[in-house]
Structures are given as structure tokens and as C-alpha cells.
Amino acid sequence: MKQRLITGIIAGTIFLGFCILGGYPFHLLILAMSFIGYYEFVKMIKIHPFSIVALVGYLGVLMFMFPWELLHITYTPTLEHGIWLLMFLFMLITVFSRNKIGIKHISLLFIGALYVGIGFSYIAGSRNSPDDHGLFWTFLILSCIWASDSGAYFLGKMFGRHKLWPSISPNKTIEGALGGVMVAIIVAIIFAGFSGDILSVGRAVLIGLTCAVVGQLGDLIQSAYKRVYDIKDSGKLLPGHGGILDRCDSWIIVFPFVHIVMLLPY
Incomplete structure (x- = not known):
């Protein structure tokens, strides 16, 4: 856990720094x-x-x-x-x-x-959003994904009783998944509160809900194909986290989806 935390802080800081640079x-x-x-x-x-x-x-x-x-x-x-x-x-x-x-x-x-x-x-x-609010949208989506992951993990640990999909990901629970959705929606609403007129509360709820549900599906997708090939992690680049695909499995599903359903400008 210590190694995972250190890697997460370092990698997250570097990524967010590049994100700010754009x-x-x-x-x-x-x-x-x-x-x-x-x-x-x-x-x-x-x-x-x-x-x-x-x-x-x-x-x-x-x-x-x-x-x-x-x-x-x-x-x-x-x-x-x-x-x-x-x-x-x-x-x-x-x-x-x-x-x-x-x-x-x-x-x-x-x-x-x-x-x-x-x-x-x-x-x-x-x-590089055409409405010049790309940094805001990127931080919003990433924050909702991370909030969903953290909420699902911690609330699943505390209240999880019913397995979500044991044949693919045995540790995930229905209670954790619902908790992740709830936390992601709360985070999105907080973003709306500080956004001025960029993001309405209604749209924020839809974005938080979408990021949580689709993000968890993205995680299950990767769990499914890794199980086929009998591997735990896609790589070893990030100690404690695995590879790039392990870390970004939700991202590469959520970001296209929110644009396809026109929740974000592109």
C-alpha cells in the first residue's frame, strides 16, 4: 500500500502538471x-x-x-x-x-x-476543448473517475456484502459500485458550484453518473480480458499500480463516451 501511495502521488503530480501546461x-x-x-x-x-x-x-x-x-x-x-x-x-x-x-x-x-x-x-x-475550458473539463472527468474508484473501494470495504460480478472481478461489490456512483455525483456537483455558468447542476449530475457507471464498466472490461490471458497486471511501469492500461482502463472508456453522448464539447 505504501509503494502504491508513493507511486500514485508522484505519477499524479507529474500528470496534473502536464495537464495544466496543456x-x-x-x-x-x-x-x-x-x-x-x-x-x-x-x-x-x-x-x-x-x-x-x-x-x-x-x-x-x-x-x-x-x-x-x-x-x-x-x-x-x-x-x-x-x-x-x-x-x-x-x-x-x-x-x-x-x-x-x-x-x-x-x-x-x-x-x-x-x-x-x-x-x-x-x-x-x-x-484542447474548442470552448477554451479544456482544463476544467479534463479535471472534472478525471476527478469523477477517481472519486468513483475511491468511493467504490472504501465504501465497498465498509458496507460491501453482495458481489457485483465475481466471475470477472471477485472483490467488487454492488454496495461499493453504488457508493462510487454517489461520490462521483457529489464531486461533479462541487465542480458545478465553482464553475460559474460553465456547468449546471443537472449536467453535473449526468456527468458524475456517467463517469462512475461507464468508468466501472471500463474497469470490468479490462478485468475480463486480463482474466482470459491469466494476467494480474498489464505491465510493471507503475509500481503498485501495474501498467498504463491498469491505471487508465476507465479513462479510455469514459472520455470517448462523454463526448459521444454530447455531455462535453469536442
Whole structure:
């Protein structure tokens, strides 16, 4: 627990510092995190992380994460274009390798590139919000996620009696999950109170609820696929926390979702 706390404080301070800086420094940090996250994913599915087929996945992550707007590049490929081009490149590999690299391998790598690349791209995009309140929105979403995690953990320890999904994550409880939702909503309402006219209380409640529910689902998603591969952590970069995907499993699900349902500007 001590090691976990120290790592969390150091990593959190560095991340929040880059978040405050914004611009290129923050985008480069998120790009580095996305590459490490994809590296962890590729290793987990038992593919060499620097094979040619894996490098196509890194290229896809870069395409989703490329700072088109920061560099003022007029041609910006749509998300639909990026997904199709990445699929096309992966499918070509099956042809040129004469099916030595089969559809199962490229399917996993393709899903990983979407999961990681698009997830992290929305984190970077939130900080560069078009309404000039990117720092506020980013802190709000992160705070709601962290509040949900902490609330679920501590209230689950205190009041947890009924297992939430024991076959996937045996330690999670229904009471803890509900507690996490409640704490996230409270945190979002506090943000609304200090936001002036940026965030209404009603919208804050929706954001807190969404971050908590979708964030916990993101955590369960990672627990499910790690259980398939019989691993505890996706990596060892963060002592006491595991890898980048272990730390950001909720982030890369929540950030795209809140934009898709138009709770945040993008």
C-alpha cells in the first residue's frame, strides 16, 4: 500500500502538471502513454511487440493521436477514415504474409489499436476543448473517475456484502459500485458550484453518473480480458499500480463516451 501511495502521488503530480501546461507537452505525454498502452496490449495477446504486424498497430495509434489541430494541418482525416485505413493495412498483411499472419491476429491488434488509440485521443482532445475550458473539463472527468474508484473501494470495504460480478472481478461489490456512483455525483456537483455558468447542476449530475457507471464498466472490461490471458497486471511501469492500461482502463472508456453522448464539447 505504501509503494502504491508513493507511486500514485508522484505519477499524479507529474500528470496534473502536464495537464495544466496543456498544448504540445500534454499531447506528447498522452501520445507516449498511448504507445506504452498499446505495447502492453500487444504483449498480453502474445504477439511480439515490435513485429511488423504490431508496428502497423502503433501506426494506427499514432494516426488517431496525431495533433492535427495543434499543428494547424488543414487536412484532418475523420475517425471513420482512420478506422478504415487501419483495417485495410491489417488486411493487406494477411495477403502479403500468405496467411502466416491470420485474421485472428490482426483482429486482436486492430481492436487494441482502436481501444487504446481512440481512447487516449479523446483525453488529449478534451484538454484542447474548442470552448477554451479544456482544463476544467479534463479535471472534472478525471476527478469523477477517481472519486468513483475511491468511493467504490472504501465504501465497498465498509458496507460491501453482495458481489457485483465475481466471475470477472471477485472483490467488487454492488454496495461499493453504488457508493462510487454517489461520490462521483457529489464531486461533479462541487465542480458545478465553482464553475460559474460553465456547468449546471443537472449536467453535473449526468456527468458524475456517467463517469462512475461507464468508468466501472471500463474497469470490468479490462478485468475480463486480463482474466482470459491469466494476467494480474498489464505491465510493471507503475509500481503498485501495474501498467498504463491498469491505471487508465476507465479513462479510455469514459472520455470517448462523454463526448459521444454530447455531455462535453469536442
